[in-house]
Amino acid sequence: MKYGKTTxxxxxxxxxxxxxxxxxxxxxxxxxxxxxxxxxRVAAAVDELEYRxxxxxxxxxERKSRSIGLIIPDIENPFFPALVRGVEDAARQHGYAVILCxxxxxxxxxxxxxxxxxxxxxxxILFIGGADSEGNLELLSALPTPVVTxxxxxxxxxxxxxVCDNYQGAMLAVKHLIGLGRRQIAFIGGPVxxxxxxxxxxGFFDTHSQQRLPVNERLLFVGNYTFDSGYKAAIALIDxxxxxxxxxxxxxxMAIGAIEALTERGLKxxxxxxxxxxxxxxxxxxxxxxxxxxxxxxxxxxxxxxDILLKQITGAETSVCEQKFGPExxxxxxxxxxxx
Amino acid sequence: MKYGKTTxxxxxxxxxxxxxxxxxxxxxxxxxxxxxxxxxRVAAAVDELEYRxxxxxxxxxERKSRSIGLIIPDIENPFFPALVRGVEDAARQHGYAVILCxxxxxxxxxxxxxxxxxxxxxxxILFIGGADSEGNLELLSALPTPVVTxxxxxxxxxxxxxVCDNYQGAMLAVKHLIGLGRRQIAFIGGPVxxxxxxxxxxGFFDTHSQQRLPVNERLLFVGNYTFDSGYKAAIALIDxxxxxxxxxxxxxxMAIGAIEALTERGLKxxxxxxxxxxxxxxxxxxxxxxxxxxxxxxxxxxxxxxDILLKQITGAETSVCEQKFGPExxxxxxxxxxxx
DNA sequence: TTGTAGGCGTTATCAT
DNA sequence: ATGATAACGCCTACAA
Numbered sequence: 001m002k003y004g005k006t007t008x009x010x011x012x013x014x015x016x017x018x019x020x021x022x023x024x025x026x027x028x029x030x031x032x033x034x035x036x037x038x039x040x041r042v043a044a045a046v047d048e049l050e051y052r053x054x055x056x057x058x059x060x061x062e063r064k065s066r067s068i069g070l071i072i073p074d075i076e077n078p079f080f081p082a083l084v085r086g087v088e089d090a091a092r093q094h095g096y097a098v099i100l101c102x103x104x105x106x107x108x109x110x111x112x113x114x115x116x117x118x119x120x121x122x123x124x125i126l127f128i129g130g131a132d133s134e135g136n137l138e139l140l141s142a143l144p145t146p147v148v149t150x151x152x153x154x155x156x157x158x159x160x161x162x163v164c165d166n167y168q169g170a171m172l173a174v175k176h177l178i179g180l181g182r183r184q185i186a187f188i189g190g191p192v193x194x195x196x197x198x199x200x201x202x203g204f205f206d207t208h209s210q211q212r213l214p215v216n217e218r219l220l221f222v223g224n225y226t227f228d229s230g231y232k233a234a235i236a237l238i239d240x241x242x243x244x245x246x247x248x249x250x251x252x253x254m255a256i257g258a259i260e261a262l263t264e265r266g267l268k269x270x271x272x273x274x275x276x277x278x279x280x281x282x283x284x285x286x287x288x289x290x291x292x293x294x295x296x297x298x299x300x301x302x303x304x305x306x307d308i309l310l311k312q313i314t315g316a317e318t319s320v321c322e323q324k325f326g327p328e329x330x331x332x333x334x335x336x337x338x339x340x
Numbered sequence: 341m342k343y344g345k346t347t348x349x350x351x352x353x354x355x356x357x358x359x360x361x362x363x364x365x366x367x368x369x370x371x372x373x374x375x376x377x378x379x380x381r382v383a384a385a386v387d388e389l390e391y392r393x394x395x396x397x398x399x400x401x402e403r404k405s406r407s408i409g410l411i412i413p414d415i416e417n418p419f420f421p422a423l424v425r426g427v428e429d430a431a432r433q434h435g436y437a438v439i440l441c442x443x444x445x446x447x448x449x450x451x452x453x454x455x456x457x458x459x460x461x462x463x464x465i466l467f468i469g470g471a472d473s474e475g476n477l478e479l480l481s482a483l484p485t486p487v488v489t490x491x492x493x494x495x496x497x498x499x500x501x502x503v504c505d506n507y508q509g510a511m512l513a514v515k516h517l518i519g520l521g522r523r524q525i526a527f528i529g530g531p532v533x534x535x536x537x538x539x540x541x542x543g544f545f546d547t548h549s550q551q552r553l554p555v556n557e558r559l560l561f562v563g564n565y566t567f568d569s570g571y572k573a574a575i576a577l578i579d580x581x582x583x584x585x586x587x588x589x590x591x592x593x594m595a596i597g598a599i600e601a602l603t604e605r606g607l608k609x610x611x612x613x614x615x616x617x618x619x620x621x622x623x624x625x626x627x628x629x630x631x632x633x634x635x636x637x638x639x640x641x642x643x644x645x646x647d648i649l650l651k652q653i654t655g656a657e658t659s660v661c662e663q664k665f666g667p668e669x670x671x672x673x674x675x676x677x678x679x680x
Numbered sequence: 681t682t683g684t685a686g687g688c689g690t691t692a693t694c695a696t
Numbered sequence: 697a698t699g700a701t702a703a704c705g706c707c708t709a710c711a712a
Contacts, residue, residue, distance in 0.1 A: 007403075007484075009705055020683045025707060032708095035681065056399045056461045057705035060688050063347075065396055067439070067460075075421045075428070078622070085416050088442050097460060099407070100440045102428050120407075120437060121396045144347075227626075256626060282418070286567075286596060288628035349689055360699040365691060372692095375697065397689035400704050 008049050016045035028053065059121065067097040068309060069117035069125045073105035077225075078253070078281040079298065080128075083150070086302025087126060094310055096123070105130020114139060124309040126150055127159075131191035131224070146312035148305045152195045153322065160312065161322045162305040164296040166196045169327030170203025173248050173276045173294050176329055178211055180337055182246035182274055186219040188233045188258060190250045200250045200278065218242045223254045230257025238265050245273060246335075252277035252284050252293055259289075259334065270336030280330050292335035295328045348389050356385035368393065399461065407437040408464045408649060409457035413445035417565070418593070418621040419638065420468075423490070426642025427466060434650055436463070445470020454479060464649040466490060467499075471531035471564070486652035488645045492535045493662065500652065500660045502645040504636040506536045509667030510543025513588050513616045513634050516669055518551055520677055522586035522614055526559040528573045528598060530590040540590045540618065558582045563594045570597025578605050585613060586675075592617035592624050592633055599629070599674065610676030620670050632675035635668045 010028075014021040019038055026032040027042045045051070059065040070087055072080050084100065091098045099122065103109040110133055117125055124146040129136060134155060140147045141157040149161040177185050187204050190197030208215045218240055223229030230249055234257065237244065247262075249255035255277030259269050267273050269289050277284060280295035304323055311317035331337050350368075354361040359378055366372040367382045385391070399405040410427055412420050424440065431438045439462065443449040450473055457465055464486040469476060474495060480487045481497040489501040517525050527544050530537030548555045558580055563569030570589055574597065577584065587602075589595035595617030599609050607613055609629050617624060620635035644663055651657035671677050 052459045055459045059396045081415045097439045099437045119392045119395045401690045
């Protein structure tokens with residue numbers, strides 16, 4: 001039992017070292033020059049007593065808590081773990097704690113968490129909203145606390161954002177399919193309000209028009225980024241009696257759901273239907289058939305968001321900025337390319 | 341811009357309502373009876389000013405921060421997201437924030453985080469160590485802060501723990517394979533120091549002896565719960581020239597790694613080799629072949645750990661307790677059972 | 681170079 | 697029932 005049950009404070013250290021608390025504080029923080037002898041005595045006392053500064057008291061005094069809030073829809077969604085890890089690693093490097101919040105993308109939960117974090121005096125908030133969190137983005141931008149939005153950008157609110165170019169990513173995917181000779185490409189999109197879903201949908205359309213190819217409206221579906229919604233969309237697609245030779249799904253989970261449905265109905269992937277997903281979640285490479293998909297540098301996006309947030313916290317950067325990462329097409333079996 | 345840039349405190353509310361700060365505090369916390377009229381005036385002021393109590397100041401005064409620390413090896417390991425979600429949901433229900441820490445299972449990182457959290461004045465710590473974190477378990481038990489260990493229990497330190505019966509789970513898996521007629525079962529275990537790995541290994545051996553079946557030492561491998569280590573173990577297994585007709589891997593990632601290796605070498609799963617994993621991570625059901633595995637109620641374990649921790653924090657429970665959950669065999673294709 | 685003292689925003693103990 | 701006021705542990709002018 002090395003740690004005693006009673007809290008030991010800076011005052012105890014001061015007494016043990018025979019100096020004032022100011023001196024202890026100065027030594028601990030290197031905030032002023034002190035004599036070597038006192039420094040040594042204090043160091044000894046700190047060691048002896050195993051003193052650890054009370055971060056809460058310091059936070060109250062300094063008016064900064066050295067912690068940030070991270071609001072995401074759901075850590076169980078395979079898209080998020082890598083992002084969270086990127087955030088956590090970057091935050092730790094700067095001595096910040098990260099408070100994790102799962103909102104399930106529900107606006108009401110998001111708001112609860114925003115208020116909660118604000119009350120907790122976090123120095124900044126990293127926010128990934130659900131499909132319709134526009135209201136909360138406005139709430140956030142009204143907060144005195146710095147905020148960085150991740151993956152989804154806001155329509156109205158002027159908040160800093162880190163995104164990956166969803167428009168480009170979708171074009172990569174669709175061009176790939178067209179290059180493989182596919183002409184009847186179905187699209188399973190994300191929630192219509194979500195900015196990432198909108199951009200990917202635009203990419204899908206624009207690629208078609210650039211290549212002077214028509215889009216068959218009957219081949220368009222809306223999902224919510226879950227396995228189930230992909231599965232159901234594929235069933236509807238098959239039952240729709242339209243002919244199709246490819247699917248571009250706006251994320252990997254829906255792509256996998258779709259493939260499951262297709263396979264159950266006896267269709268061969270990629271021979272009958274080529275499939276491309278989005279995100280390159282870890283499972284994509286192990287799935288059979290391995291999934292062709294668009295990779296987002298999720299880990300890097302997380303750590304970049306922290307970097308921006310910290311700059312805003314320290315005041316090094318005050319203007320709102322948007323950092324855009326580039327997507328990358330990962331070709332695997334499910335699209336039937338030779339390289340796969 | 342609803343929130344002003346200047347912090348508004350209880351003092352502002354008191355002034356606006358024309359009462360003392362003590363009265364405001366009492367009303368906000370319901371800690372004493374106050375006249376209805378004053379209560380109304382205060383409520384109006386709170387509303388008007390959009391006052392939110394400063395949790396840091398409160399934490400300093402109360403000596404409890406209403407936050408807990410969660411140390412895990414790596415959120416990117418698919419075993420953890422569900423557990424983290426269980427923790428977070430339970431914590432939120434009680435108004436606690438959870439600070440997430442990824443240690444990569446490295447003792448040095450774990451210790452850094454323990455000190456960090458202690459300094460942050462967390463009210464409790466949830467700890468999942470890596471392979472050899474026995475030293476940190478002792479450090480934790482010396483802390484004045486309540487601690488609950490998850491998934492791995494400590495050899496020496498007397499810490500509360502939430503576990504799933506790994507011994508039983510392994511027996512379930514091995515019995516299943518034996519019941520399917522397999523007699524030459526290879527075992528890919530986890531790190532030898534880890535308590536969960538030890539228990540699963542014991543289960544493997546004891547099932548064999550109960551069934552009066554010999555264990556071929558040449559069929560035993562040690563991994564570290566990663567895809568790669570499973571892959572390599574399978575390669576070694578094949579190259580070892582021993583005949584074998586089944587593999588029990590101590591987690592799903594290694595099972596999947598092993599199947600990849602086996603398949604590359606032209607072996608058919610489950611016909612040539614039946615494979616059973618452990619954990620039932622989400623991917624297990626979607627993997628081809630779908631993985632037979634032992635499920636742990638990970639989400640429930642996370643929330644149970646929080647419940648115990650909070651009881652220790654509030655003092656409702658002071659003795660160390662161990663809660664053990666039951667594992668469940670999930671039969672799918674990879675073991676070749678009829679039900680699959 | 682070192683020490684004294686005030687205040688960060690709360691809660692809670694006193695009086696009143 | 698309500699109001700002053702003293703902590704909580706720390707940092708930092710301001711003095712010495």
